[in-house]
Amino acid sequence: MPVCRLPVTKNPRNKKSCLATEQSVAARCPFCLTPYMSNFIVHFGQLATGLGAWAGVKTMPMHAYANPARFLSIARPVTPWLFWGGLVLIVLGCACGLFLTPADYLQGQTVRILYIHVPAAWLGMGGWTGIAIAAVMQLVWRHPLAAIAGRAIAAPGALFTAICLVTGSLWGRPTWGTYWQWDGRMTSMLVLFFLYLGYIALGNASASNGNAGGVSRVTAIFGLVGAVNIPIINRSVVWWNTLHQGPSITLRGSSIDGAILWPLGLTVLGFSLWFGAIVLMRMRAILAETKVEARMQRLARG
Amino acid sequence: MNPWPFVIAAYALTFAGTLGLSIAAWRAMRAAEQRADSLKRDR
Numbered sequence: 204m205p206v207c208r209l210p211v212t213k214n215p216r217n218k219k220s221c222l223a224t225e226q227s228v229a230a231r232c233p234f235c236l237t238p239y240m241s242n243f244i245v246h247f248g249q250l251a252t253g254l255g256a257w258a259g260v261k262t263m264p265m266h267a268y269a270n271p272a273r274f275l276s277i278a279r280p281v282t283p284w285l286f287w288g289g290l291v292l293i294v295l296g297c298a299c300g301l302f303l304t305p306a307d308y309l310q311g312q313t314v315r316i317l318y319i320h321v322p323a324a325w326l327g328m329g330g331w332t333g334i335a336i337a338a339v340m341q342l343v344w345r346h347p348l349a350a351i352a353g354r355a356i357a358a359p360g361a362l363f364t365a366i367c368l369v370t371g372s373l374w375g376r377p378t379w380g381t382y383w384q385w386d387g388r389m390t391s392m393l394v395l396f397f398l399y400l401g402y403i404a405l406g407n408a409s410a411s412n413g414n415a416g417g418v419s420r421v422t423a424i425f426g427l428v429g430a431v432n433i434p435i436i437n438r439s440v441v442w443w444n445t446l447h448q449g450p451s452i453t454l455r456g457s458s459i460d461g462a463i464l465w466p467l468g469l470t471v472l473g474f475s476l477w478f479g480a481i482v483l484m485r486m487r488a489i490l491a492e493t494k495v496e497a498r499m500q501r502l503a504r505g
Numbered sequence: 506m507n508p509w510p511f512v513i514a515a516y517a518l519t520f521a522g523t524l525g526l527s528i529a530a531w532r533a534m535r536a537a538e539q540r541a542d543s544l545k546r547d548r
Contacts, residue, residue: 286527293523297516312508319519358530362522370515377508477523484530491537498544 269347271490278483286480292473299466307463316374317459318466321452322474323367327395328433330360330478334402335430338423348486350417353426354406355485359478361399368392379446386445391436398429416493 300318307314333356340349371389372382383389402418402425409419418426440449451458 301512301516312512315512316515319515323519359526362526366519366522369518373511373515373518377506377511477527481526481530484534488530488534488537491534491541494541495537495544 271348274348275487275490278487282480282483282487285476285483289473289476289478289480292469293477294473296466296469296471296473299469304463304466310378313374313377314463316370317463318470320367320370320374321467322471323363323370324392325471326474326478327360327364327367327392328436329475330356330363331395331398331426331430331433333482334360334426335433338426341417341423342420342427347415348417350414350419350423351486351489352482353402353423354410354416354418355482355489357399357403357406358485359481361396361403363474363478364392364396364399368396375446384446386447387439387443388436388445388447391432391439395429395432395436398432402426402429410489411496416489416496 296318300315304315306312334353337349337353337356340346341353368389371392375384376382402422405422405425406418409422410416412419440447457464
């Protein structure tokens, strides 16, 4: 099986581990395309880096945070601010949405589900976008924290996708008369939830298998390929005109009246901050577990 | 159809999920960092 070793020469410090990862991927993958895909992405990354250097772009700023100790020195003080700030905004936004805004003339009180359904949908999709970005950073630039970030994002992303599906279903029963319909938006969102489950299973299985707590390259490729579902979810209500309503909030504005819309800003910001806090907590946990594992292995070797 | 049971159920499930993941993530982080710190002290 031909294995590309070009990136290894660019990164002599990681020579051994990079080669081992490439070879183990080539040996384990039942579909021979995986190492080729991986190599294609690495070549693409080299081309991008080369073009960047040619265009005068210097070192990527993200590499400044490649050191886990430096990352932790920032993550430790930021985590409680994100967590408590997010929680306060969530409670405030939900209280305003439940008690201060008027009922919709057509949907009545059920419109109040909007304040949790919309942030959940956006963060479910945003979470997978984060996984795809982390996958690119892992595969192309071999950023040491990207694999851990991808794994840390998966659980809150899956939770928000599940919340989106359940709250949408609860909104659908009194509004549409049904909990579920196999329409484009709902089905593509359900596919996203299954993608999250697959990613979490793959990530957990590969994390302790020589990947230092992060996801493997195969899992990262899965995360990257799964990103094709994000534009499908986004455009589904335009492409397939079924039960789910069309886009209400776009870059050009919103079709929802301002009197109903305003608490949504609070809940979107609150849930986003909370999402960030959970990702940082999970990254800190994975980094600490990896440290303990490495120490135990050193002790076992004597 | 009374919409409030649906609204309350949606909010209750969201808060339960948010709270559950918060506690799980915090406990996992605290336990892992305490283990790492205790190993550092034993060194």
